[in-house]
Amino acid sequence: MRKIASAVRPRLAPLVTAAKPQVARVRRAVGPQLVRVTRVTGPRLATLVRPSRPRSRNLRTWQYTAGAATAGLALAAGVVTAAGPWDANGQRTAERDRATALERTGGADHGSGAGSVTADGEPAPAPSAGSVLTGLGAATNTVKSAPAGKSVGASGAAVTALLRPLLAAKALGSTRTAVVVDVASGARLYGSGADTALTPASTTKIATAVAALSALGPDHRITTRAALESGTREVVLIGGGDPTLTARADAGGWASLRTLATETAASLTARGIRQITLSYDTTLYTGPDLHPIGVNDNLARVSPLMADEGRTNDTTEGPVVRVSDPAADAARKFAGFLTDAGIKTSAPGTSKASGRAETLATVSSPPLSSVVERMLTNSDNDIAEALARQTALATGRPAGFAGGAAAIEAQLTKLGLPMTGAAFHDGSGLNRDDRLTANLLTALLVKAADPDRPGLRAVLTGLPVAGFTGTLTTRYADGAAGVVRAKTGTLTGVNTLAGTLVDKDGRLLAFAFLTANTTNPAAAQRALDQTATALTGL
DSSP, rough: HHHHHHHHHGGGGHHHHHSSSHHHHHHHHHOOOOOOOEEETTOEEEEEOOOOOOSOOOEEEEEEEESHHHHHHHHGGGGGGGGGGSSSGOOHHHHHHHHHTOOOBBBBOOOOOOOGOOOOOOOBBBBBBHHHHHHHHHHOOOOOOSTTTOOHHHHHHHHHHHHHHTTGGGGBBBBBHHHETTTTOOOEEEEEEETBBBOOGGGHHHHHHHHHHHHHHHHOOOOOEEEEOTTTTTTEEOOOOOOOBBBBSTTTSOOHHHHHHHHHHHHHHTTTTTTTEEEEEOOSSSOOOOOOTOTTTTTOOOOOOOSGGGGGOOSSSSOOOSOOOOHHHHHHHHHHHHHHHOOOEOOOOOOOOOOOOOOEEEEEEEEEEHHHHHHHHHHOHHHHHHHHHHHHHHTTTOOHHHHHHHHHHHHHHHOOOOTTBBSOOOOOOOOOOOOOOOHHHHHHHHHHHTTOGGGTTTTTTSSSSSSSSSGEEEEEESSOOOTTTTEEEEEEEEEEEEEEEEEEOEEEEEEEEESSOSSSHHHHHHHHHHHHHHHHTT
């Protein structure tokens, strides 16, 4: 790895300049002192370590190497891969699958000599994520724990001395709880109010993800179906609960409503049918479709049939005004696509498909592992509520807010997780009556890192990467960019953060910080980010 670092170092500056703004920001914060990339969690994992000179305790002057810029986001995301199998026994690993799916070439010149430019004089393609990940070594499945001669007790004392003053910050409100765990050993290194249940906000999605993956498996797909009622010309669009269904011309790898319409039209034409009555079926879900928070830009009415989460513009994440009836909106768009394909339809109305209805066409979501990653990275409330209902259906419960919450709690209990004080009322964490403990949140992360449970790995790979992705894109500009991966949580008076990081000795740590009665969300976020960043310097 030192040889690789030496070869890359002279060309690092132009690479970073060509990279995305987040990477450039990391490079500027790093400065010229950072000169080495080393392995800290085994031959498959490169991470960021301090420079050789003594490390300053000033959080704004801590320096990090630019290894993440060299290997790209795939390397930064690789922190958690040591927590479980890397294609061991043919089992899926989210990083490898995602790298393969997104494999592309391009970027700055990474070499020298004749092979470093193309025939037209342009820079040769940069290595893609798959190649970088392969170069890190794919055969080792180790997580580095406490180094030799460093006892858990001593390490725990160091964590306590570090965190106590940081967690005492006034910005963190009147109540704050925290737990830090060594993922490899499971040893708790710090705990304050560990079993005190507080409103978790969107960190609830970690629990939803673990429950859904354990109940359904990482390869499960959610299907939307078009069916022809026997002996009629009634076509029923049957909602299966896929929150990724999209009506966009470019589906971007998600389930396409346009494709479903095209294939449905082809099936009808083959049967000699060119005019139909169109209905849509939303009976898969039960109970109210409106979240207790009411009409809100953060969540559409929860329906088993919706396109683009009922968004009224071209956004794919974040708050936006939603359509009043997502199912009807999706059905109208489906009707338009059928018309474009030569099938004349009636105005769509509600119905329930019979058991005799013959399937004309289907489209399915990506694997559940990818859906979970999208949910966690973007803190997607629509996906979270859909996955809570899918968990309910998989465990024989009604697919509503209550059934989904009960299913999540039951799955986590079945996994042997510490449920004291936990209370679920939804899958997204928008309900202020939800309660989780720092102990449970860290236990969820440790469970997701269990080498015997590779199906849960997407819980870790989906966590936003500090300074790079999702809800942490604009955070950690002067801190542990690329080293911290965490799920954020924000409600009025509530700020939470839970995730993983790698300390300077190469240990993978899980942490959870929950606060209550904060008054300045931005200040609370900065205080939480400072606390997580401090842990990377242990």
